[in-house]
Amino acid sequence: MTFELSDTLTDEILSAMENQTGEFCVDAQTKSIVESKESDEERLYKIPGWSSADGFSMRETFVSLLHVPLAKEDLQETLHSGRGVFRNFRDVLKKYPEVEKRWHTFKYRTMRAVITEWYNQLCEVWGLEKLDSIPSSDEYLVQDDFSFTDYKSEDKEKILLNISTAEWCDDELPSKVTDAFYEMWKNQFERAEKIGQSGQICYSLSDEFAGCITYSPCLENQKNLVFVTSFYVSENFRGLGIGTELLSLSISRIKETGKKWVILPDFIIPEFLTPLLERMDFKKTRSGYILVLN
Secondary structure, rough: OOOOOOOHHHHHHHHHHOOOOOEEEEEEEEEEEEEEEOOOOOOEEEEOOHHHHHHHHHHHHHHHHHOOOOHHHHHHHHOOOOOOOOHHHHHOOOOOHHHHHHHHHHHHHHHHHHHHHHHHHHHHHHOOOOOOOOHHHHHHHHHHHOOOOOOOOHHHHHHHOOOOOHHHHHHHHHHOHHHHEEEEEEHHHHHHHHHOEEEEEEEOOOEEEEEEEEEEEEEOOOOOOOEEEEEEOOOEEEEEHHHHHHHHHHHHHHHOOOOOOEEEHHHOOOOOHHHHHHOOEEEEEEEEEEOOOO
């Protein structure tokens, strides 16, 4: 016997997963949760397992992705406080209402993804079409924990300040050479500024500069080309999906202008961003990467 995973049933399963005092199944006939230690794979289906260790791991992940310094520090301290961790975690969140809202969203998406995976395994047995997978919670946390704004000319100094010569450092090259690479980029960036640059800037909720991408049109006889003049994520915020969000936003905006190609020169591409470019269909060339827009 099959059953539909409605929003109401999903919420009931989620509540039962957190109930550590009993064992629960979905009754496919009544489409409800029943307490039972036995499942028969015909009418009663044991809900996904969820232990206190899973709950702790979920909280650790949330805190690791959080970029609200005071709240992060308090929550980290709570996670290592010993007994009563979950209660103390809840109490600390009450001091930070915005963080508490994001926690509930993160928790719901994380646990719903577990439920969706469990249900899709049943659908495979039943020969039914699977549900669409739920995007990972950290993808949503990027939007929740960071703001993305359009680049303005007054942002130029902030970008120049944050992208320093240190980003061009190479232990195998003399410092004068790495300084030269930085000056090449800086001169190109400032020339593009005179033509007119567009782009997106990313800030944390505490207004820290987290990353940027800027781009400008090429020469007059190359109107279909866009040249990326900066693409950067601050070291403290790497690995959180900011680069993906910046690049996705910029490509969407560039497509709206009717351009056909996006070019990234080799010398402005940090090594940690190259896997992202490949995932987003940029092709390697002798002098950098190029994306052909549809």
